[in-house]
Amino acid sequence: MIGILKIAFKLLVNDKGKYAALLVGITFAVFLMVQMTSIFFGILHKSSSTVINVGAKVWVMDPAVNNVANSIPLPDYVLDAVRSINGVKFAVPLYSGGALVKLRSGVFQSVTVMGLDDNSLFGRPELVEGKIEDIYAENAFIVVQDEEIRKLGNPRVGTDFELNDHRGVIVGIAKVTASGLFGIPTLYTTYSRAIQYIPSTRFTISYILVEPKSRDAILHIQEQVRLLGYQALTQEELMQKISNYYKYQTGLGTNILIMTVVSFLVGLSISGQTFYTFILENLEKFGALKAIGAKGRELVYMILFQAMFTSLVGYGLT
Known part of the structure; x- marks a missing residue:
């Protein structure tokens, strides 16, 4: 053998x-499938960016919320009720909303404003410039340095708007x-400043961030919040809920799935046709091997080995 x-x-x-x-065909097929799959999971990851960046273990919200970007404000009494639940170490409000800022150049730009609890600043990002204490200064905001910061004119410390x-x-x-996910710059400030600067409804708490005393206390907290008429989800559960929303309640999941399947079929047809032509051109050699005593199953093993070897090399090149 x-x-x-x-x-x-x-x-x-x-x-x-x-x-x-053959290698080009296989590599192209794998590239298409990996590319589309990566785009799909990248979008799902970015859709939960707020949840990941804040890092709270438990999120309290209205049961109708299916996407962290579209919050439903909570009454103030819910925060007090959550704080009184046995097993809660602390609970703080979080403001999350959209706003329109005017830059010094006169350009208007949409931003996402995150309002952190004034006392604890729970969920604050890691600073690369400046000091976190400066967020308490008058008119103070912190900007996130990502690929969207250029839309704000690449501001530095001291830039005003x-x-x-x-x-x-x-x-x-x-x-x-x-x-x-949506290419909008993000600004952080205190909760009180966010609700002061941005027009809002009667209720201003977007989410309540809960730190449980222990992992075992989460189920009790979730049950008590449910009795209040609201929903408490762990970080993983909220991320899964957001993913399900984009996969099943928008066209995103279906479209990406269709594109992935089409990519697979296109790549498979290219590599399959190329390998089929290769086998036809070597029929005489296979016939000669058969004539000198090679068994039929051994020829099949040869073809399977060639296909597997080419696939692995093509995958490796990708």
Whole structure:
């Protein structure tokens, strides 16, 4: 059998041009499938960027919320009720909303504003410039340094702008684990400043961030929040809920799935046709092997070995 496989390998690589064509076909097929799959999972990862960056273990929200970007404000009494639940170490409010800022150049730009709890600043990003204490200064904001920061004119510490007739000043530049999905820059400030600067409804709490005393206390907290008429989800559960929303309630999941299947079929047809032509051109050699005593199953093993070897090399090149 080893001798048969050696012959198969020599037949495969003997004609370098045909072998290169096979590798190109396989590599192209794998590239298409990996590319589309990566785009799909990248989008799902970015859709949960707020959850990942804040890092709270439990999120309290309205049961109708299916996407972290579209929050439903919670009444203030819910925060007090959650804080009184046995097993809660602490609970803080989080503001998350959109705003329109006017840059010094006169350009208007949409931004996402995250309002952190004034006392604890729980969920604050890691700063690469500035000091976190400066967020308490007048008109202070922290900008996230990601691929969207250029839309704000690549601001530095001290850059000012206008938000709803209020002056804002960049006092820090932060980095986060995951950037947003929709290409909108992100600003951080205190909760009180966010609700003061941005017009809002009667209720202003977007989410309540809960730190449980222990992992075992989460189920009890979730049950008590459910009795209040609201929903408490762990970080993993919220990320899964957001993923399900984009996969099943928008056209995103279906479209990416269709594109992935089409990519697979296109790549498979290219590589399959190329390999089929290779086999036809070597029929005489296979016939000669059959004539000198090679068994039919051994010829099948040769073809399977050639296909597997070419696939693995093509996958490796990708």
